[in-house]
Amino acid sequence: MMETKSPFLDTLFLLRKDECITIFADIKKISPKEEQEAADYFETEFEKERLEFLSDQILFDKEAAVWAAKILYHSIQLYLIRENTEKDLKMLIPEFEGQFTLSSKLSADLSLRFLPQIIVSLKNVDPNDPLVTLLENILKQFHYSGIEIELDLENINWEEEFKDKTYRKLYLERIVENKVYRLAEIPYFNKLLNAEFGWYKEVFWKELKK
Numbered sequence: 001m002m003e004t005k006s007p008f009l010d011t012l013f014l015l016r017k018d019e020c021i022t023i024f025a026d027i028k029k030i031s032p033k034e035e036q037e038a039a040d041y042f043e044t045e046f047e048k049e050r051l052e053f054l055s056d057q058i059l060f061d062k063e064a065a066v067w068a069a070k071i072l073y074h075s076i077q078l079y080l081i082r083e084n085t086e087k088d089l090k091m092l093i094p095e096f097e098g099q100f101t102l103s104s105k106l107s108a109d110l111s112l113r114f115l116p117q118i119i120v121s122l123k124n125v126d127p128n129d130p131l132v133t134l135l136e137n138i139l140k141q142f143h144y145s146g147i148e149i150e151l152d153l154e155n156i157n158w159e160e161e162f163k164d165k166t167y168r169k170l171y172l173e174r175i176v177e178n179k180v181y182r183l184a185e186i187p188y189f190n191k192l193l194n195a196e197f198g199w200y201k202e203v204f205w206k207e208l209k210k
Contacts, residue, residue, distance in 0.1 A: 008070075009034055011072075012111070015076075021076050027078070035066050042062075042066075043062070046107060046110060049110075054166070058102055061103040061104040061106075061107035064108040065111070068107070068108035071115070072112065072115065076118060079122060079125075089134060093138070095138070096138070096142075100141065102166075112142050112146075115139055116147075119139075120149070122135075140152065147175060147180055148178050150182065159188075172189075172192060172193060175189065
């Protein structure tokens with residue numbers, strides 16, 4: 001995906017490719033054509049990542065991917081452009097109205113995995129920013145994307161959540177990758193992680209206690 005002169009598409013591309021962002025002068029409306037181009041781009045990215053899933057049963061969810069991409073774009077732009085935006089926050093950061101499936105979670109994650117960094121930046125400016133609450137509520141539902149930050153996940157039935165072995169594997173790998181102690185020390189997670197580590201615990205996470 002090359003530079004397109006579309007604030008929406010270029011924001012997504014730069015963030016995923018170079019982990020940098022561009023703040024534009026105002027928040028541009030996203031056209032159906034841009035949405036389709038984003039869907040095509042993320043479908044390609046999803047297929048690349050699915051090679052790591054080692055599963056051909058998880059399909060790309062276009063609706064979830066485009067919704068998440070728009071959430072990410074608007075969140076980035078709202079980081080600095082806040083004049084007269086208070087009334088539009090829920091319109092710019094809408095709730096997900098699709099089906100919560102493994103496909104939707106992993107498709108949305110292509111964009112939502114960047115939200116924790118944005119939330120931290122927003123909190124540094126204003127801990128009471130209403131945008132923070134909206135984004136945190138999204139990550140409570142798509143918590144695979146929010147592993148890096150503290151979220152209220154007490155009501156989740158983890159055994160039900162992890163019925164799919166591929167999702168469980170990906171979730172555990174992300175906990176290890178980010179060294180998320182607050183999750184890894186929960187007895188349920190701790191047992192799963194130590195079972196996965198086996199004899200190689202000292203290699204993967206020496207400091208983690210049983």
